[in-house]
Amino acid sequence: xxxxxxxxxxxxxxxxxxxxxxxxxxxxxxxxxxxxxxxxxxxxxxxxxxxxxxxxxxxxxxxxxxxxxxxxxxxxxxxxxxxxxxxxxxxxxxxxxxxxxxxxxxxxxxxxxxxxxxxxxxxxxxxxxxxxxxxxxxxxxxxxxxxxxxxxxxxxxxxxxxxxxxxxxxxxxxxxxxxxxxxxxxxxxxxxxxxxxxxxxxxxxxxxxxxxxxxxxxxxxxxxxxxxxxxxxxxxxxxxxxxxxxxxxxxxxxxxxxxxxxxxxxxxxxxxxxxxxxxxxxxxxxxxxxxxxxxxxxxxxxxxxxxxxxxxxxxxxxxxxxxxxxxxxxxxxxxxxxxx
Ligand SMILES: Cc1cc2nc3c(=O)[nH]c(=O)nc-3n(C[C@H](O)[C@H](O)[C@H](O)COP(=O)(O)OP(=O)(O)OC[C@H]3O[C@@H](n4cnc5c(N)ncnc54)[C@H](O)[C@@H]3O)c2cc1C
Numbered sequence: 001x002x003x004x005x006x007x008x009x010x011x012x013x014x015x016x017x018x019x020x021x022x023x024x025x026x027x028x029x030x031x032x033x034x035x036x037x038x039x040x041x042x043x044x045x046x047x048x049x050x051x052x053x054x055x056x057x058x059x060x061x062x063x064x065x066x067x068x069x070x071x072x073x074x075x076x077x078x079x080x081x082x083x084x085x086x087x088x089x090x091x092x093x094x095x096x097x098x099x100x101x102x103x104x105x106x107x108x109x110x111x112x113x114x115x116x117x118x119x120x121x122x123x124x125x126x127x128x129x130x131x132x133x134x135x136x137x138x139x140x141x142x143x144x145x146x147x148x149x150x151x152x153x154x155x156x157x158x159x160x161x162x163x164x165x166x167x168x169x170x171x172x173x174x175x176x177x178x179x180x181x182x183x184x185x186x187x188x189x190x191x192x193x194x195x196x197x198x199x200x201x202x203x204x205x206x207x208x209x210x211x212x213x214x215x216x217x218x219x220x221x222x223x224x225x226x227x228x229x230x231x232x233x234x235x236x237x238x239x240x241x242x243x244x245x246x247x248x249x250x251x252x253x254x255x256x257x258x259x260x261x262x263x264x265x266x267x268x269x270x271x272x273x274x275x276x277x278x279x280x281x282x283x284x285x286x287x288x289x290x291x292x293x294x295x296x297x298x299x300x301x302x303x304x305x306x307x308x309x310x311x312x313x314x315x316x317x318x319x320x321x322x323x324x325x326x327x328x329x330x331x332x333x334x335x336x337x338x339x340x
Contacts, residue, residue: 010109010121011037012340013330015090016097017128017271019054020316021306023081023090024323025126025330030088032331034340037120038085039093039112049132049271050096053078055307056316060148061161065316077316093120100125100278106300106337123339124301124330127288128323129271131307131314135264136172140228143239149230150241150261155181156315159188159263163240166190169261170244172225174198178265179207185263186214193257195220197249220257222249228262270308287311295326301337303329 015025018040029036041050051057056074063071086092096115102125103110109121133153135141144151152158155171159181168191171182178194179201185192192214199221201208211217227245232238243256270287272280281289281298288297288304295303305326306319334340 010123012122012334013037013124013126014039014110014112014120014122015126015128016112017041017054017130017306017308018052018082018092019056019078019128019130019306019319020081021130021308021319021323021326022054022126022128023078023085024320025128025305025327026085026090026323027081027088028324028327029126029330030085030090032327033089034327034331034334035089035091036126036327037091037093037122039095039097039114039120041096042094042115049129049269049273052094053082054130055133058142058146059152059157060146061158062316063160064157097274099274102278102280102299102302104279104300110301123337124303124334126295126323126326126330127275127297127302127304127308128306128319128326129274129308130319131268131270131287131311133264133268134266136225136266138225138228140230140241141262141264144228144230144241144262147239149239151228151264152261153264154314155184155263155265158261159185164188164261167260168193168258169263170195170220170225170257170259171263171265172196173265173267174200175202175265175267176204176207177267179203179211181263181265182217183207183211183214185261186211186217189261190216192217193220193259194218195223195225195244195246197222197224220246223247224249225262226254229256268307268311268314270311272308283311285311295322295329301330301333303333 013036059074101111169189170193174196231242288309303326305322
């Protein structure tokens with residue numbers, strides 16, 4: 001390998017994504033002297049799949065990442081992740097990967113075309129592009145989510161926050177995720193309303209029974225959330241949710257429901273659009289399929305880590321752990337092919 005992590009074929013290792021998975025992969029790869037090139041995306045007006053720093057940029061309080069006993073703001077934590085990776089030599093390009101041309105012959109490097117038109121070639125690639133929570137698309141929703149105002153897409157992450165304790169909250173959705181979120185919240189909230197637009201759930205019978213058997217969980221059928229109403233919290237000065245407006249799907253009648261929290265559980269979309277023609281294998285839900293409990297994909301030299309390959313856990317700490325695995329797998333692969 002020549003200087004700066006590349007040889008005449010291009011980069012040794014490219015990491016796509018700058019969430020917990022991407023930065024942890026970058027940290028490990030940099031400390032292994034692979035001098036990874038991290039392509040982190042360009043900030044956009046609407047937070048979509050490309051969001052430098054990843055999904056945690058949308059949250060104020062991270063209370064479940066080990067090492068931060070007082071909790072930490074998501075953007076602050078991601079700044080620290082980046083700083084640590086850069087300290088060991090990770091290089092950063094702020095661009096989106098638009099398309100990829102992955103090779104099945106390990107002697108030929110993979111090629112990535114960036115939104116700016118540049119191309120990058122690399123022997124090994126780690127995909128850590130995450131999965132975006134699906135939101136309802138209401139005016140106040142994202143504003144309150146980003147401000148810590150009681151709107152969230154993750155009950156495991158936020159459910160235990162003091163603002164939800166002994167207060168009524170609502171969950172939107174009708175699948176297993178909505179049932180899991182409601183079940184988790186029922187431990188803290190005084191009441192959990194599950195808002196569903198149909199008159200039956202998609203969730204498995206066992207999940208339904210477990211959740212709806214709870215005394216403080218109540219279904220609100222045939223209803224959609226059409227607005228989120230807020231107020232200024234007197235103690236903190238922060239805008240917080242005070243109620244949601246529900247609309248009956250048949251009668252179109254609207255009513256307010258007082259809640260201190262709104263949890264959106266209508267699924268996630270893995271950020272894999274740019275990989276459609278890549279030859280990578282995906283599972284039924286569109287997440288990258290990994291082999292043998294590792295970060296190895298079906299394409300030689302291409303690895304995946306974090307939420308883009310994990311429909312189940314979707315936590316910062318699990319994504320970071322997968323980033324570590326991917327860097328070790330990539331290092332091992334590069335060594336086995338005599339590329340480092
Ligand atoms: C509102 C909210 C609150 C949360 N709170 C918590 C919490 O308190 N604790 C917790 O453990 N988890 C929390 N989570 C979940 C956590 O954010 C995710 O599990 C974690 O961010 C996944 O990390 P990741 O690295 O896999 O992906 P992400 O963090 O989503 O990062 C994906 C990265 O890929 C980049 N990217 C995507 N497409 C492209 C492309 N084409 N080109 C270049 N770059 C690209 C993006 O810019 C981004 O940098 C929360 C999630 C949400 C939505």
